[in-house]
Amino acid sequence: MEPEEPEELAGAAWGRLGEEPLGGRGLLELAVASGVVAWATWAALLMPGFRRVPLRLQVPYQPSGPRQVANALALLRGRAGKTVDLGSGDGRLVVEAYKQGLRPAVGYELNPWLLCLSNYRAWKAGYHGKVSFLKKDLWKVNLSDCHNVIVFLAPSVKPPLATKLLAELPDEARVVAGRFPFPSWTPTSTLGQGLEQVWAYDMKEVRRAAQSEAQSNGSLVKPVIKGQQW
Numbered sequence: 001m002e003p004e005e006p007e008e009l010a011g012a013a014w015g016r017l018g019e020e021p022l023g024g025r026g027l028l029e030l031a032v033a034s035g036v037v038a039w040a041t042w043a044a045l046l047m048p049g050f051r052r053v054p055l056r057l058q059v060p061y062q063p064s065g066p067r068q069v070a071n072a073l074a075l076l077r078g079r080a081g082k083t084v085d086l087g088s089g090d091g092r093l094v095v096e097a098y099k100q101g102l103r104p105a106v107g108y109e110l111n112p113w114l115l116c117l118s119n120y121r122a123w124k125a126g127y128h129g130k131v132s133f134l135k136k137d138l139w140k141v142n143l144s145d146c147h148n149v150i151v152f153l154a155p156s157v158k159p160p161l162a163t164k165l166l167a168e169l170p171d172e173a174r175v176v177a178g179r180f181p182f183p184s185w186t187p188t189s190t191l192g193q194g195l196e197q198v199w200a201y202d203m204k205e206v207r208r209a210a211q212s213e214a215q216s217n218g219s220l221v222k223p224v225i226k227g228q229q230w
Helices: 004-019 025-049 066-074 092-101 112-124 155-168 203-216
Strands: 083-086 105-108 132-134 150-151 175-179 188-193 197-204
Touching: 004 066, 066 092, 066 175, 066 197, 083 092, 092 112, 092 132, 092 150, 092 203, 150 155, 155 203
Parallel strands: 083 105, 083 150, 105 132, 150 175
Antiparallel strands: 175 197, 188 197
């Protein structure tokens, strides 16, 4: 007998809903079928971007809400220079940044399906060819020419990312973090509450605070500064 496809399993389970009451076995079958479909969706759409990234640095895709996007861009209002979104997902932050006049606007994303969705979003907004979505590992991208960096990433990647940003970004750069702050940095400003809260960090102030802390502690370990390897 040929094995059934995940969609067929789910279809059969859902089809029985209208035919007969579900007993314990029926509920179990439905739960299993739903799990198979969820796994198949993950494997097809989201897993490709993670295969070459170390487990501790992987970041699951979670789209930003309208208020999160608005708050992040509010903290970049009036600024200029290259703007990048690290782990740009479906591209909504990059498109909105371009609308606000932050140009060039670039998104770095490994998942090919999300890159396709990003380019469709840009085309639909009339910005095809004006914004860029690049299939690059954010950990390998040189950020030395970036003045505005948007970071909507998981808490686990913030410490290693902070080291990279300190080593590469110019003093004039501003980093805007969504959902979770950088644990060792003091924000210049913040906006929103709960999951809609965002934090802005000016690199010149971050470096100054790091150097001051190192001096006050009498540490022999220098803080990472621009140009050093991380």
